[in-house]
Amino acid sequence: MGKELQTSIRIDSVEGTGCVVRGDDIDTDRIIPARFMKDLTFDDMGQHAFEDARKAAKGQHPLDDERFAHASILIVGQNFGCGSSREHAPQALMRFGFNAFVGGSFAEIFAGNCTSMGLPCITLGEVDLVKLMDAVELDPTQNLRIDLDARSLTSRAGEMSISIPDGVRHQLLAGDWDAMRILLDAGDDIEKTASALPY
Amino acid sequence: MANPAKNLFQKVWNAHRVRELASGQTQLLIGTHLIHEVTSPQAFAMLRELELSVRYPKRTFATVDHIIPTDDQSRPLQDELAEAMMSELEQNCREHDIQFFGPESGFQGIVHVIGPELGLTQPGMTIGCGDSHTSTHGAFGAIAFGIGTSQVRDLLATQCMAISPLKVRRIEVTGTLEPGVFAKDVILAIIRRLGVNGGVGYAYEYAGPVLDAMSMEERMTICNMSIEGGARCGYVNPDSTTVEYLRGRRYTPDDGDFEGKAAAWLALASDPGAVYDDVVEIDGSEIEPSITWGINPGHNIGVSESIPTPNEASDDERAGVEEALEYMDFVAGASIAGTPIDVAFIGSCTNGRISDLREAARIAATGHVKEGVRTLVVPGSADVQRQAESEGLHEIFRKAGFDWREPGCSMCLAMNPDKLRGREVCASSSNRNFKGRQGSPSGRTLLMSPAMVAAAAIAGEVVDVRRIS
Numbered sequence: 001m002g003k004e005l006q007t008s009i010r011i012d013s014v015e016g017t018g019c020v021v022r023g024d025d026i027d028t029d030r031i032i033p034a035r036f037m038k039d040l041t042f043d044d045m046g047q048h049a050f051e052d053a054r055k056a057a058k059g060q061h062p063l064d065d066e067r068f069a070h071a072s073i074l075i076v077g078q079n080f081g082c083g084s085s086r087e088h089a090p091q092a093l094m095r096f097g098f099n100a101f102v103g104g105s106f107a108e109i110f111a112g113n114c115t116s117m118g119l120p121c122i123t124l125g126e127v128d129l130v131k132l133m134d135a136v137e138l139d140p141t142q143n144l145r146i147d148l149d150a151r152s153l154t155s156r157a158g159e160m161s162i163s164i165p166d167g168v169r170h171q172l173l174a175g176d177w178d179a180m181r182i183l184l185d186a187g188d189d190i191e192k193t194a195s196a197l198p199y
Numbered sequence: 200m201a202n203p204a205k206n207l208f209q210k211v212w213n214a215h216r217v218r219e220l221a222s223g224q225t226q227l228l229i230g231t232h233l234i235h236e237v238t239s240p241q242a243f244a245m246l247r248e249l250e251l252s253v254r255y256p257k258r259t260f261a262t263v264d265h266i267i268p269t270d271d272q273s274r275p276l277q278d279e280l281a282e283a284m285m286s287e288l289e290q291n292c293r294e295h296d297i298q299f300f301g302p303e304s305g306f307q308g309i310v311h312v313i314g315p316e317l318g319l320t321q322p323g324m325t326i327g328c329g330d331s332h333t334s335t336h337g338a339f340g341a342i343a344f345g346i347g348t349s350q351v352r353d354l355l356a357t358q359c360m361a362i363s364p365l366k367v368r369r370i371e372v373t374g375t376l377e378p379g380v381f382a383k384d385v386i387l388a389i390i391r392r393l394g395v396n397g398g399v400g401y402a403y404e405y406a407g408p409v410l411d412a413m414s415m416e417e418r419m420t421i422c423n424m425s426i427e428g429g430a431r432c433g434y435v436n437p438d439s440t441t442v443e444y445l446r447g448r449r450y451t452p453d454d455g456d457f458e459g460k461a462a463a464w465l466a467l468a469s470d471p472g473a474v475y476d477d478v479v480e481i482d483g484s485e486i487e488p489s490i491t492w493g494i495n496p497g498h499n500i501g502v503s504e505s506i507p508t509p510n511e512a513s514d515d516e517r518a519g520v521e522e523a524l525e526y527m528d529f530v531a532g533a534s535i536a537g538t539p540i541d542v543a544f545i546g547s548c549t550n551g552r553i554s555d556l557r558e559a560a561r562i563a564a565t566g567h568v569k570e571g572v573r574t575l576v577v578p579g580s581a582d583v584q585r586q587a588e589s590e591g592l593h594e595i596f597r598k599a600g601f602d603w604r605e606p607g608c609s610m611c612l613a614m615n616p617d618k619l620r621g622r623e624v625c626a627s628s629s630n631r632n633f634k635g636r637q638g639s640p641s642g643r644t645l646l647m648s649p650a651m652v653a654a655a656a657i658a659g660e661v662v663d664v665r666r667i668s
Contacts, residue, residue: 023518023519023522024515024518024519025395025396025495025497025519027495027631027633027634029612029631029633029634029635029636030633030634030635033635033640034265034612034613034614034636034638035613035614035638037237037614038237038266038278038280038281038284038614039280040240040241040244040283040284040287041240041241041244042241042348052634052635052640053634055640056640056641078396078515079395079396079399079429082395082396082429082495083331083426083427083631083633084330084331084612084631085238085329085330085331085333085345085346085347086237086238086347087238087241087329087347087348087349088348090347105396105399107396107399107429108399108400108429108431109331109345109346109347109426109431112346112347112350113347113348113349113350116347116349116350116353117349165363166222166223167220167222167223167224167361167363168222170221170222170223171222171224171361174221174222176220176221176222178349179349179350179353179360179361180349180352180353180356180357182220182221182226182361183226183353183356183357183359183360183361184356184357186217186218186226186357186359189217189218189226190217190228190254190357190358190359192217193215193216193217193228194228194230194255194258194358196214197214197215197228197230198323198460198463199230199231199321199323199324199452
């Protein structure tokens with residue numbers, strides 16, 4: 001058996017300033033181009049986050065906008081993180097400095113990867129999302145607070161209600177987001193299920 | 200009383216349920232785990248850190264596909280980073296007693312090509328792999344999930360994942376396909392209709408006369424791109440086509456009772472009267488050869504159609520259409536046919552199988568690659584390569600001026616030396632036309648069927664393959 005696995009940290013809220021990346025269907029190739037995945041670790045992924053998009057924007061990309069420097073909450077549009085299953089994408093964004101994502105919707109594998117890493121992906125209704133994006137672009141210094149327990153997001157634009165799948169919310173609140181410890185807890189039940197399979 | 204009629208997803212799910220978790224999610228056993236060099240090294244490192252072993256090495260299979268060159272595969276690989284990744288995978292497989300299908304095995308290839316051809320992929324399985332196109336394996340009536348690296352680690356250590364059940368949408372493709380219209384065109388039409396995020400929260404069950412008539416390889420092309428429609432997985436109910444495909448393959452069960460096994464597989468198909476969360480019908484007779492014009496697979500049209508204008512797009516889509524037109528540098532309202540191409544790529548886990556190469560070769564035999572067009576024909580696996588060469592397809596391609604390569608993922612995602620340069624436009628049989636996908640940050644991809652790619656290579660521009668075949 002392995003080392004005693006520690007309970008992971010309970011995540012009930014995330015606080016910080018925001019950075020707005022507008023646009024729908026932003027895929028994981030854009031978040032981390034494939035050529036940067038040629039590496040045995042995730043250590044250097046942060047510096048390549050959105051690299052091609054940033055180069056193409058010639059310093060005008062939100063990740064290069066000084067007003068958003070030190071932001072820890074990334075605010076995005078619909079279907080963020082679609083495409084490849086590469087965990088390199090959320091790893092790059094986390095290593096760049098983001099601890100949570102607020103958007104219209106998220107691709108499922110991306111959101112699943114974020115959960116495994118303890119990074120909440122929360123969604124807002126369309127009206128609230130536009131309101132939040134506008135507010136953060138107008139005043140990037142304002143503090144945002146995501147409260148998973150109360151299912152709310154507070155900013156100077158007011159308090160908004162947020163959505164997050166119940167199971168994921170439970171995992172984050174209970175400190176079970178790193179699923180491996182829980183999965184290992186099943187012990188003999190795993191073998192029972194495996195040995196009953198016809199293959 | 201609960202409805203006794205079940206769909207395949209429910210049957211497979213129930214057979215693999217280990218327990219319900221406090222979160223409300225299910226701990227689901229994943230019976231077969233496929234790994235490759237890009238998304239597994241960090242997972243093995245995490246295991247080592249925690250002093251854990253691989254729980255079921257015999258349920259785990261490995262190959263190398265993403266980074267492998269398609270010209271010279273001799274060791275050490277010329278690219279040091281690629282060599283390091285390949286060595287790491289070999290080392291991890293040795294250390295944990297995992298079967299590795301490397302180039303020397305004669306069975307190396309794209310993980311989603313070799314799984315089925317070795318008979319590793321079977322009806323009723325749950326399959327996990329650190330690659331989003333794992334949905335391919337659903338063609339056999341398996342439930343197959345693409346996962347990230349932390350989940351690869353979870354599977355190595357526990358053979359399980361924590362997941363909530365999905366809704367099931369049945370997509371019935373009716374009618375018959377016109378000659379020159381392929382599985383690729385069908386899945387592009389489905390994604391166009393339902394959207395690139397229309398499948399979020401769903402498993403897709405593909406059915407209807409068009410699917411019934413398809414070969415396993417065509418069904419794999421359909422299921423492969425489920426993820427491009429946002430669905431977590433996609434599947435086709437097993438039938439006699441499935442059973443015949445599996446007969447006699449290397450890992451197909453051979454205990455003297457194949458017919459009994461086949462009967463059990465067939466019984467996994469969705470029951471008559473099974474309930475679905477949604478049902479969609481698409482008329483296959485209406486589908487044309489399809490091509491993408493933009494920057495996601497939903498941006499596709501029939502070859503006789505014009506590139507959309509922002510004005511005709513819905514409010515939600517207008518900004519995306521404008522962004523795509525700007526990136527592609529295409530004129531709204533122009534015909535897609537006649538668009539000049541610089542590169543033609545035939546291959547990938549979507550369309551790199553023997554039937555794809557046969558269709559492309561049939562078109563290649565009608566002419567010669569247009570001067571100035573760069574081409575790559577990349578078999579999906581060593582087995583596909585052997586078969587193609589035994590049929591003389593490589594000679595047909597070469598004679599027509601196509602570059603015949605060694606197996607791998609190649610220019611689908613360009614993690615090896617096969618890359619677009621600058622603003623090149625590539626007619627591609629792969630699965631994603633995202634910005635920069637094929638290795639050049641400003642490169643442009645037009646997705647289409649392998650036959651359409653071959654036709655475009657010869658004409659030097661997008662043409663309607665129905666005019667040739």
